[in-house]
Amino acid sequence: MAARVSSLRTLAGGVKAVYENLPLPPAVVAAMAADLVLARLRPMPLPGPRAVHRMAGAGLLVAGVGLNAWALAERRRHSAGPFELERPEELVATGPYALTRHPMYVGWWMLQLGAGTLAGSSWALTLLPAELLVEHRFVLEEEAALAGLFPQSYPEYASKVPRYLGLPRR
Numbered sequence: 001m002a003a004r005v006s007s008l009r010t011l012a013g014g015v016k017a018v019y020e021n022l023p024l025p026p027a028v029v030a031a032m033a034a035d036l037v038l039a040r041l042r043p044m045p046l047p048g049p050r051a052v053h054r055m056a057g058a059g060l061l062v063a064g065v066g067l068n069a070w071a072l073a074e075r076r077r078h079s080a081g082p083f084e085l086e087r088p089e090e091l092v093a094t095g096p097y098a099l100t101r102h103p104m105y106v107g108w109w110m111l112q113l114g115a116g117t118l119a120g121s122s123w124a125l126t127l128l129p130a131e132l133l134v135e136h137r138f139v140l141e142e143e144a145a146l147a148g149l150f151p152q153s154y155p156e157y158a159s160k161v162p163r164y165l166g167l168p169r170r
Contacts, residue, residue: 023085025138028108031124031131032115039121046120057118064110071096071103091150093157101161102139139163 038044046053074095076083096103109128116124143163147154 025105025108025135027131027134027138028112031127032112034127035112035116035119035121035123038123038127039116039119044122044126046117046122046125050120053117053120057114057116060110060114060117062114064107064112064114067096067103067107067110071107088146088149091146091153091157093153093161098161100165101143101158101163105135105139106164 072085074097075085075088075092078088078090078092078094080089100106109132112131113124113128116122143154143158147158150157
């Protein structure tokens with residue numbers, strides 16, 4: 001019994017450590033909660049066949065989880081000591097960070113869209129622009145902090161890699 005409790009504590013500690021290094025932006029949480037509430041109070045179904053919604057939603061969910069996992073793995077690979085997402089040791093410009101300066105935000109947006117699409121609700125599409133506007137402010141703050149931490153490398157990186165999505169500027 002003691003071994004089982006110890007295993008559960010170890011697992012709980014591991015889950016907590018991962019969660020602390022995988023911040024869920026408050027705007028994503030608020031938008032997903034609003035999606036759920038609005039879908040129940042005032043359903044606004046997506047047009048088209050339900051099977052298409054399920055396939056597209058599942059694809060977006062898988063892509064969002066994959067992008068977040070890839071970004072975390074890349075950041076962890078560039079950490080010498082204990083991994084702390086909010087305290088970068090170096091500017092990471094490889095992996096998903098070579099495609100977008102903010103792969104985790106993009107991944108969370110894909111997750112939100114995927115969940116809404118999987119549920120067949122148009123609310124996720126309707127609320128996403130407002131969420132993006134709210135989060136853009138935080139993105140700009142993060143970029144200013146990174147420019148302060150990495151004054152030599154960040155400006156060049158920002159000039160080559162798109163903020164969210166797009167073609168690299170080389």
